[in-house]
Amino acid sequence: QQIQHLAGTSAPTTIIHLARLLVFLVLLGIIPSTIIFLVDISVHKVFDLRESIIELDIHSPLAVFLFALTGVALCLASTFVCHLCSTEAEGSGIPAMKSLMSGFYDKVKPALSLWALLAKTVGLVCAIGGGLPVGWEGPNVHISCIVAHHLSRLPPFRALRRDRALRMQIMACACAVGLASSFGTPIGGVLYALETTASFYLVPTFWKCVLATLAGSFVYDMLYKTPLVEAFANTSFGDTPYRGQLPAFMLLGALLGLLGAFFVRCVHTLYLLRKRRLPGTNRYVLLFVFGLVAALLQYPLPNFRLDPRLAINDFFSAEKMDMFSLPEVAILVLVKFPLIVISIGLPVPAGVFIPCFLVGAGLGRLYGELLNLLFGQNVVAGGYAVVGAAAFTAGVTRALSVAVVIFEVTGQLKHTMPTLAAVLISVIFANGINRSLYDALIIMKRLPYMPHMRRDRTPEQKVHHIMRTDVISLPEFCSLVQIRETLDKYQSFDSFPIVTKDGLLLGSVRRRSLLNLITRANANIPAEAHTAKPIERHAQAPQESEESPDKDLSVQEADLSVMESEDEQARKQLIPQDQLTINQSFRTRLEPDLSPLIVTANTSLSQLHFMFVMLMPTHAYVLIGGELQGIVTRGDLVQSGEPPNLPSHPHLSELAPT
Amino acid sequence: QQIQHLAGTSAPTTIIHLARLLVFLVLLGIIPSTIIFLVDISVHKVFDLRESIIELDIHSPLAVFLFALTGVALCLASTFVCHLCSTEAEGSGIPAMKSLMSGFYDKVKPALSLWALLAKTVGLVCAIGGGLPVGWEGPNVHISCIVAHHLSRLPPFRALRRDRALRMQIMACACAVGLASSFGTPIGGVLYALETTASFYLVPTFWKCVLATLAGSFVYDMLYKTPLVEAFANTSFGDTPYRGQLPAFMLLGALLGLLGAFFVRCVHTLYLLRKRRLPGTNRYVLLFVFGLVAALLQYPLPNFRLDPRLAINDFFSAEKMDMFSLPEVAILVLVKFPLIVISIGLPVPAGVFIPCFLVGAGLGRLYGELLNLLFGQNVVAGGYAVVGAAAFTAGVTRALSVAVVIFEVTGQLKHTMPTLAAVLISVIFANGINRSLYDALIIMKRLPYMPHMRRDRTPEQKVHHIMRTDVISLPEFCSLVQIRETLDKYQSFDSFPIVTKDGLLLGSVRRRSLLNLITRANANIPAEAHTAKPIERHAQAPQESEESPDKDLSVQEADLSVMESEDEQARKQLIPQDQLTINQSFRTRLEPDLSPLIVTANTSLSQLHFMFVMLMPTHAYVLIGGELQGIVTRGDLVQSGEPPNLPSHPHLSELAPT
CATH class of the missing domain: 1.10.3080.10 (Clc chloride channel)
Known part of the structure; x- marks a missing residue:
């Protein structure tokens, strides 16, 4: 499927x-x-x-x-x-x-x-x-x-x-x-x-x-297209040639890229500062102070209170600006920049594109007007505003798609090349300095994120350096009592590996299949019937289960280290305990119905990371000579959002070459 | 890396x-x-x-x-x-x-x-x-x-x-x-x-x-921008509203999508026909006949000899067409369509975008002119030509990016929504009927292509149904003679699995590492030194090897079934045979330095296919209870381009649940 x-x-x-x-x-x-x-x-x-x-x-x-x-x-x-x-x-x-x-x-x-x-x-x-x-x-x-x-x-x-x-x-x-x-x-x-x-x-x-x-x-x-709210206006740049100005556009891109990186740095620094100096600040105090400052700054200047789209439209215009004088643009940019940096960290919903558009467009306009002053009428300042808006936003978000957004917003493809060039240069310069705002926020907020490997891991490490050796497995021949106990004890696991009596991995089995097995055994179906064609029967399990469609994804990953589960009650009722008197000691053969990701112990973490990123499994089993010796979960490898509580790594001396 | x-x-x-x-x-x-x-x-x-x-x-x-x-x-x-x-x-x-x-x-x-x-x-x-x-x-x-x-x-x-x-x-x-x-x-x-x-x-x-x-x-x-060759001209559609015409654009998209699918079908049918009826036709005869027909058809009509870009520019124009009358457009489309179908199959370099643009633009123009006749001046026929060009090309290639190409070609974003809608509908309709032209050509030309699973495989099959059991492996403790013999015999293999004496998989080892081992043993380095820290030493191998950078990718995949290799001589010289007299019978311990993709025997082919597509390995080893029991190569699973010569599948009765 x-x-x-x-x-x-x-x-x-x-x-x-x-x-x-x-x-x-x-x-x-x-x-x-x-x-x-x-x-x-x-x-x-x-x-x-x-x-x-x-x-x-x-x-x-x-x-x-x-x-x-x-x-x-x-x-x-x-x-x-x-x-x-x-x-x-x-x-x-x-x-x-x-x-x-x-x-x-x-x-x-x-x-x-x-x-x-x-x-x-x-x-x-x-x-x-x-x-x-x-x-x-x-x-x-x-x-x-x-x-x-x-x-x-x-x-x-x-x-x-x-x-x-x-x-x-x-x-x-x-x-x-x-x-x-x-x-x-x-x-x-x-x-x-x-x-x-x-x-x-x-x-x-x-x-x-x-x-x-x-x-x-x-x-x-x-x-x-109704007159209810303001929308972006299409630009109308004429056929003034701009090919000779490409270096100027590229320089603008580089400058705004650096400024974008500086913006991200400011947000990050402010975040650290607030966390260290004002750890317990009440959210309402923050908002009160900042709301007051914002209101008082906006009050005297009508242009500050404008819908940013109107300001941006004005910056983008091919002619002289209607609403802004040049000093006003400069003041707007100077005041808005720190305000935007602060508001991104406030506990309110807050986007970043439009404010960045505004600042970038303002700076681009100023740059364009300066060039116009220096080199004459051939320079259309509005074009620089367009490129500036895209370049600064790209410097902050590192998204090249900003260029396409700006083409569509302005309805013109006139500045394709300068915009693309400036955006690209901006992103490359900014990436040379730090991460994108979003990646920075992901780290600040400790969100789990697959492409980031955990900081205490290096790509050269091998799987056996980080695997946990306390793998919970079921033997191939297993009594119903044993199954029930395991299910009870590890409520949060969604599947269990099956091993031979020598510890060799056979595959793994879903919790659901085990529950079915118990239910069926208690319903007095002859035991042989279970094992006759269990693969086919169990293979239908995923279609049957709509009650917890997300369980497969990460429950196991999240909780493999946590031995106590919180929703014990919810799951326990699935096992009809009163019927478990029959067939208690019957040993059944478990058939694997899942094919887990398997790696050898000397796989490098870079390779394992690649597998986790591409296949998105929740865990991988580690084999040493066919024996199930360890497990690595997604959380062991990638930045999981939780503070790193390192599990104790047993010294795996048996792995060192002898 | x-x-x-x-x-x-x-x-x-x-x-x-x-x-x-x-x-x-x-x-x-x-x-x-x-x-x-x-x-x-x-x-x-x-x-x-x-x-x-x-x-x-x-x-x-x-x-x-x-x-x-x-x-x-x-x-x-x-x-x-x-x-x-x-x-x-x-x-x-x-x-x-x-x-x-x-x-x-x-x-x-x-x-x-x-x-x-x-x-x-x-x-x-x-x-x-x-x-x-x-x-x-x-x-x-x-x-x-x-x-x-x-x-x-x-x-x-x-x-x-x-x-x-x-x-x-x-x-x-x-x-x-x-x-x-x-x-x-x-x-x-x-x-x-x-x-x-x-x-x-x-x-x-x-x-x-x-x-x-x-x-x-x-x-x-x-x-x-030099006047040396013709280029696409920018369109200049005014502000005529077209929102009410969206259904008409969508209908055009649907029609041209179906026509695009028909085009692909024609190409395919013609290919089969030529293969069956005229299997041995000489390429020169084909080209002679077709070149003559093309020349004679083009001769009388100057518009047929036009650079297609000029014709397309004319179709796209917002005003009345300069060079074409409507009947001429109709004739052009009717004559070009079969010509294009035929020329795609000819043994000459042949693209498909521009001819499709031409036919699509012509049809769109005709459709637009018809609407114009029916509904009056509000309908700009050139707009329909633009949408038609994109929709027909998308119907043939199934590439939505055609829409963006056309925006950039025409330099206007005026028709964003109708073009995107028509292209999308065209692709959906055409996909309902058959594959894209490129996918059809891939199949016709028997090119290997990962996303296509081999036709004799179904996603529900398990790995043990298709794996080969004749895996060549090396034992953990292995004499140099044995290594040399294996290397000699399987010249095309780039790595070998290592198993314990019980057949349990330990990992796999690169050919290069084995060659190093032999060279070193012959240079009289004490045997213990080889095995002391071989993992680290071997890990450097990929950086050293620049002479055959592509070997890792697919040699093993391609040739695992072919037991005779063609470049035997080239590889044999790497082993210094004259020095092999020393240490002949010394048994060394092999350390795995690669981590192969491992799966269990009851993995479904859909899952294995997913792994092959995402990780792009050349082969996967199949374990049953830790034992290396089989191998599946990329060619066993995906459309490999070669005629399917099925290997004999031993009846794996031991896998059936007992």
Whole structure:
């Protein structure tokens, strides 16, 4: 099943399956886009309301007070709703989605609750409405993933969830829709989803993303072409040749790349500083202070209170700017930069694209105006603003797809080459200095992330250096009592390895199959019947199990080290204990029905890491001369998000060559 | 090494490595683009020359004769150069590159020779110049891959080749450059490379592709903006709203998708027909007949002799067409369609994009003009031509990136939504009927291709159904004589599994390590020294070996069934036979220095296929209770290109549950 989709050469199994998938993807495009529009229009209303306060009388202290009060109240409301509903809604959301897409669906699941959706939407409206310089594309991606998660749990689409590869593809589509519907950029969204994917991108995701973003763009097009909210305006650069200016564009890219890296560094430093100096700061105090500062800074300058899209449109214009003078642009950039750095770390929903666009466009405009002054009319400053917006955002996020987003936002392909060149140079320069903002946030928030190997591991280490030797296994010939005891004791394990009496690995068996075996034995079915063709019978197990579709993925990984399980009660009831009196001592032969990932003890960690990244298993068994000698779980190898509590490594002297 | 690039989270090891890579990628952009331009300008010269014959006197029989003669001569020359230099240069080249990118670098290597480059370029000039309706994007992709292959073998870049993952990424970049430089479409090229990649796309490929295509586009921009050859003109659609016409665009997409599928079917049927009815047809006879037909058809109509780009530009125009009347468009499409179908199968270099663009644009224009007639001036027929070109090409190639290519070609993002929608519908409809043209060609040409499982395998089969049991292994304690005999006997094997005396698998050892062992033993180094820390010592082997960098990839896979090797002499000399008199009977302990892919016998083929696709190994060992019982090579599982000669499968009754 999984393979078929992965290979992508054949159509999905049936017409019904395909139809289901198509409807799902269209809905996945439409629903988040609608939510995103509603959020945007709410923000707009809040803006208008606060603007009307100022319009009363700009010089009255009452207006200042009311403006600041509403700002602070909204900021507090934003963090309150996150505090109340789901703290997972704080921040951008993209780091969590990157973690999810690298294979940690289950660990990130709390961030996919409907409470998180509520907190994210309401919190976002309050945060932007309250005057925080935050963007909405990260939260939108998050919102869209939550919608995808819950949509796929509805009965008509549940069949889609069963396929692990397809589930990952659906989440990639959700990411694409989130970004595409923020800006009305279907192709940019698809490319962004590609780059968000941690390490490899399944090619069949591509058409699914296109369909979903297309449906989303259709909604965007319908709604944003109304005069209800501001949208990005198309640029209209003429045919002025710019080929000679390519070096200037590239220099701009390099400078903004370095600035982007500096931005990430600032966010990181601020985070460390706050953690060390002000470890217990109340979230409300933070928001109160910052909301007040933001309100007071914005009050005197109407341009500061503008929807960033209007400012960006002005920076991008081919002619003279309408709303900004050059010193105003400079002040805007200087003031906004630190504000943005701070707000990214605040406990409210906060995106980063739009603020970066704004700063980058401003800087690009200034740079362009300077060049215009120096070299004359051939230099269109608006073009530099476009390139600057893309380059700075790329320097922060390290996403090349920003270039495509900007083409679609501006509706012109005029600056293809300078934009691509500047973005590429920006990313290369910034990567030379530090990680992307999202990767930095992943590390700060201790999210599990597959492509990062744990810091206490080196690629040259061998598997036998890190494996755990306390593997729980079942013997080939095993009594029902023994099975039941093992199942009881290791409630959280989803499968068990089976070994011969010499410890040689035969394969592994699902918990479910063992439970079936016990149930059947107690129902007095002759014992021989179990073992006659158990492989075929057990192979049907995955289709039967819809009650816990995610269990296979990571339960075992997460809890192999934790010997006590929390949901003991939930599982225990599955074993009909009262019937266990019969056949207690009967020894049955266990047949493996799973094929675990097996490696030899001298496999290098770099190779094992490669296998974990590509195959996304939860664990691998380690064989030494055919004997099951150890186990390595995903958490033993990759950055798992938990503080590293190293298991004791027994000295494996027997492995050293003698 | 491999992992680091794959994960893409850290920068390449050193600044030098990065600089090398950057220079390489820029060259990879520049060189193929220049070659492509030179080919194009040569075609143009040939066109002009033949055109001048007609201009003498269009009604004279001499002119007809000369025109036909030159046409036929050029067609014959095209196939002659392929026949002489490299038959691998025939056809599109994209199927071979798809096969390469799915993991069969070595098998496709003959297609990467410099002879193939010569045949492809000269053959392409003659074929297009001779009036065959063939495109150049497929050959350009091929040319670009050949350049990448040879460029990476130059001393400064050889270090890049060592990294298998990087090597694959470089080939993806080459594909991107090939397409991007054919049309001047950097983003479209990058996306096309993504779709060409068989099943998964390593995300770090993305920036490399962007850099290479950008360098290529720079060259394109410089050269094609000269008046030397025709280039695509930008379209200039006004602001006529088209939202209400979306259903019409979608219908066009569906129709052209079906037509695209029909096109693929025609190509396939024609291929089978030719193979059955005319098995021994001489290539020159084919080309003579077809060249004559093409020349005679083109002679009377000047529009048939046009550079297809000029015709496409005319179809795309927002106004009335300059050069074509509507009946002429209809005739062009009707005549070109079968001609294109036939020429794809001819033994000359032949692309498919441009001819498909032409037919699709023509059909779209006709459809648009019809709508215009029915619904009035709001319908811009040129817009339908744009959408039609994209939709038909997508229907044939199943590449969604065609949509992006067309945006870049036309320089307008005006029709984003209708184009994307039509292309998507076209691909979905066409996929419902058959495979893409490239996949069909891969099957016709029996190329190895990883995503296709062999037809005699089903995903439900288990590994023990298909494994070979005649595994060649070395015992743990082994005399030098035994090692030497094994090395001599199985010259083509690159590694050998090591088993205990009970047949339990310990790991596997490289041929190179065994050779080292023998050499060292003969140099009278005390035997204990070999086995003291052999893992560390052997681990350095891959860095030392530059003489056969590709051997690791697939030699073992290809030849495990073939017991006689052809290059016996070449390898034998590595063993210093005259020195083997000493230490003949000394039994040394072999240490495994490789970690092979291991699976249990009841692993399903779908799972094994997944592992082969994702990890690209050449073989997997099959364990039953720790014992090495079988081996499955890549060729046993995936479509290997060779006629299926099934190995005898011993009846594995011992595996059936008892």
